[in-house]
Amino acid sequence: MLTVGLIVVGVSLAVGLTLRAFQENMLYFYSPTQVLAGEPPQGRKFRLGGLVEEGSLVRQPGELKVKFIVTDLHNELPVTYEGVLPDLFREGQGVVAHGYLQPDGSFRAEEVLAKHDENYMAPEVAELLAKEGHPVGGKAAGPATSQAPVQN
């Protein structure tokens, strides 16, 4: 009886923890337009995606901290980040940032992800831009074979 009771308690505890982990770690994706419309819930981490606006990258010389603007071609959102930017982070290119909305309306990124290669763009960003009529994809010419971002 005791064993069964322990198992039941153990399993329910595990299920509870699992559900909580699932709830807490779902990261929703929003575009700057959605953010400005107030869609992301307050104080929750989410993913922001769009293009890095041309000429928006600002850095004090010698400082690690950077500011740039993410745009979906309708609206834009200022983003701050402190750390090493990914290799393929560039102005005019797609980007996804994980982080929090700040009280001043800017977005503080904890993690910045850029494309894995020249032909690849985060699916959410690609779709977002396709909706806005922006050309998607790296090289225009060239074979249209699927090449997964990080092959396994």
Place this chain on the structure above:
Amino acid sequence: MIPELGQLCTTIALCLAVVQTFFPLVGAQLDKPAWMAVARPAAVGQFVFLALGFGFLEASFINNDFSVLVVAATSNSQLPLLYRMAALWGGHEGSLMLWVLLLAVWTIAVTVSSRRLPEALAARIIGVMGFISAGLLLYIISVSNPFLRLSPVPMDGNDLNPLLQDPAMAMHPPILYTGYVGFSVAFAYAIAAMLAGRVDRQWARWVRPWTTAAWMFLTIGIALGSWWAYYELGWGGWWFWDPVENASFMPWLIGTALIHSLAVTEKRDLFKGSTLLLAIGAFSLSLLGTFLVRSGVLVSVHAFASDPARGVFILSLLIIVIGGALSIYAWRAPGLDRNAGFKVISRETFLLVNNILLSTAAGLILLGTLYPLVLDALEAGKISVGKPYFDTVFIIPMLPLVLATGLGMHAAWKSANLSELLRKLRWPAIIALISSITITALAWGTGPVLTYVGVAAGIWLLLSSLRAPVMRLFGKGPRLTASMIGMQLAHAGVGLFVIGVTVTSTFSIETDQSVRLGETVQVADYAFTFKDLQQRQGPNYTALRADVDVTRNGRKIAHLNPEKRIYRVQTMPMTEAGIDAGLGRDLFVALGDDLGNNAWSLRIQYKPMIRFIWFGCLVMALGGLIAIGDRRYRAAVQTESSTVNAGTATRPA
């Protein structure tokens, strides 16, 4: 001409695969020896033509024939020969060719060793493997043809993604696929046995080495991928719970459960239902993983749907294989298992718990991997499930599993005495607890309770695994067979892995810093001095190379050269980290951006015990290798009575 020859050979291979499916399977059902006899020659023929087809495709890569679409897409004339060859599996179409070739290799191995099997069983196994091969070859030829030409012919190719221009990454897909595809043998054995209506201990003994071999390759493949991600992606992480990684890890978990379930079926003639189900599950997840990674569904659910031919084909194939296998299971499995003849405390119970926990972990990972795809397909929002979810749901079943494994290894079949078990293992337990607290505190300072628990669990499993071999060295205890030593070594590997993961996750230091030329930054006990920065020319890239000296207490211990490379063809920048590897710790420096004012951003990391993670995996794989070498797997068909030795406390699991 060459690609056309390749296509011809592949098409002939498809025809032979259909023959290899139809005649043996129907022949076995109708008891026609002549039809069953088709199995072996058809399998050999299929292999020969697939090898030729693959060879012709490889020739196009080696000869830089950019009129072939896939060559133009993933290769380049400047690429070194070895990477041109590896570029074959750098894209979707070529990687599936590799997949079916490896399937043919496994089929040949089964064919060669099938002489000692009953004729009908051998025919059915080869027939099921032919069916899988036929399905994939049909897919390759109809919607994923690697031999297509391109017009106009480009001057040069698009190049292989620079991230993949790396020895470990060139080897990673073939080894991983060997593991994936290897589970098809256990799958085919399961289907064949169910069709025959006979699953017994001899059957389990036949399947075990195949399953262990596939598992061994998968273990090495996954470890290689993790190691590559660590040094090549430039982030210093070793596992990201990326869907691509999960796709390879889920079959590993189920395959591990299968190995343990098979042990019970062989020793005790029990758990047949779960053995069959796990055999189906391991291969189904391998198939799912292949398509998850290769179909583009992860890149975008909608891109996948916009190419309906591929999408519909893949889904149909998955449904036929998985659904068909489960239907046969539902039809045949009831009545296979007799009522259990074991007590609550016994080797069987421990293995049952093991299977449940491993399957649970795989299920929760599957949920986290597929849920975002389902939501997206339903237009219900774009989410991603973060690393903390996977960390949590993985630790919950794994911690009790590691603790239980240390006990279960020493439990007797049928009925074990718990108090005797605890008495036997009290010293490993006590030593694990004390050493976990003291070593951890002395080496790295204090951490959360879970860290001590994790380190203790790892040491506990290590000591418990090594107990019997060490006693044997002093001439005590029972003699050990190869499969026991393999089992103990594999579990010791898990122990090393657990220690490595726990220590690395808790005590790693990762920091991004702005560092001027000549400046020194202190991370943990180590002083990193940014000495110099120079241009360097590589074969197909230009690099900026930093010189970083590392000193500890004023003594120089390492000289690191992190690089930032620009690959000429794809003009893609890439970070090549400078790593000083050591058994106790890695020091890791990646070169970031030019911050102006002579300063650069450097990512500096101190990673204690990270080598234990991959070393543990290697030890696991080595254990598998030794277990396969056990003599009883190579003995001719044995009569039941000569091998029954159940009830001996130390039979391998």
